[in-house]
Amino acid sequence: MSIQAAYNSWSSSYDQDRNLTRDLDCSITKSVLSRLKFKSSLELGCGTGKNTLLLSEISESVTALDFSEGMIEQARQKLNVNNVEFRIADLSNAWPSQNSAYDLLVCNLVLEHIEDLSHIFKEAFRSLQSGGCFHVSELHPFRQYQGGKARFQRGEEVTEVQAHVHHLSDFLKAADDSGINLKTFNEYWHPDDQGKPPRLAVFMFEKP
Numbered sequence: 519m520s521i522q523a524a525y526n527s528w529s530s531s532y533d534q535d536r537n538l539t540r541d542l543d544c545s546i547t548k549s550v551l552s553r554l555k556f557k558s559s560l561e562l563g564c565g566t567g568k569n570t571l572l573l574s575e576i577s578e579s580v581t582a583l584d585f586s587e588g589m590i591e592q593a594r595q596k597l598n599v600n601n602v603e604f605r606i607a608d609l610s611n612a613w614p615s616q617n618s619a620y621d622l623l624v625c626n627l628v629l630e631h632i633e634d635l636s637h638i639f640k641e642a643f644r645s646l647q648s649g650g651c652f653h654v655s656e657l658h659p660f661r662q663y664q665g666g667k668a669r670f671q672r673g674e675e676v677t678e679v680q681a682h683v684h685h686l687s688d689f690l691k692a693a694d695d696s697g698i699n700l701k702t703f704n705e706y707w708h709p710d711d712q713g714k715p716p717r718l719a720v721f722m723f724e725k726p
């Protein structure tokens with residue numbers, strides 16, 4: 519099943535399914551971003567809008583991209599705000615963004631589905647204003663080494679969504695090659711993760 523078809527299928531239960539990675543990402547994103555203010559944000563792979571409401575509160579305007587109509591439809595139904603524009607777009611292609619248009623880019627739990635990180639960072643560099651921030655939160659590669667990946671269940675059938683392993687050094691190299699600087703890097707565990715490798719790798723990059 520293609521990644522797009524998998525998320526269309528998952529969309530109706532994504533918010534309700536047990537998913538510790540989604541829940542941890544939600545609380546960490548809030549703690550990292552909620553006290554900041556932005557003019558114009560671009561959300562990459564907004565899904566069902568789990569983080570989009572927060573972005574609409576900290577940013578004057580938000581453009582939220584995703585290639586799954588099912589996921590984006592859930593987000594549209596959930597959010598009743600007038601400063602968010604949802605758009606269908608495949609992040610593996612050129613993004614529908616103006617050059618230097620955003621002071622915040624946000625990408626949560628998406629890049630495991632995208633093979634070419636260098637394309638993402640090149641497009642991020644193009645879309646960000648100088649001084650703009652790029653928040654990236656991903657399933658930690660240490661979890662991927664152990665077989666962790668996005669998956670959902672329908673009845674007895676478990677669907678694993680196609681994923682690529684990006685090592686920590688891959689993120690750093692792609693950012694560096696694009697001209698974007700790393701500001702902070704942190705690793706996070708869910709309270710249920712005692713004794714396990716970190717669940718999330720969270721980067722804040724900045725365009726100089």
Ligand SMILES: C[S@@+](CC[C@H](N)C(=O)[O-])C[C@H]1O[C@@H](n2cnc3c(N)ncnc32)[C@H](O)[C@@H]1O
Pocket residue numbers: 521522525540543562563564565566567568569583584585586589607608609610625626627628631632668
């Ligand atoms: C695990 S969900 C995360 C959604 C949301 N960011 C969150 O944190 O809940 C991954 C999302 O990435 C989207 N996605 C994956 N590959 C994509 C691509 N190439 N272009 C656009 N969206 C993509 C999927 O459709 C899905 O909505």
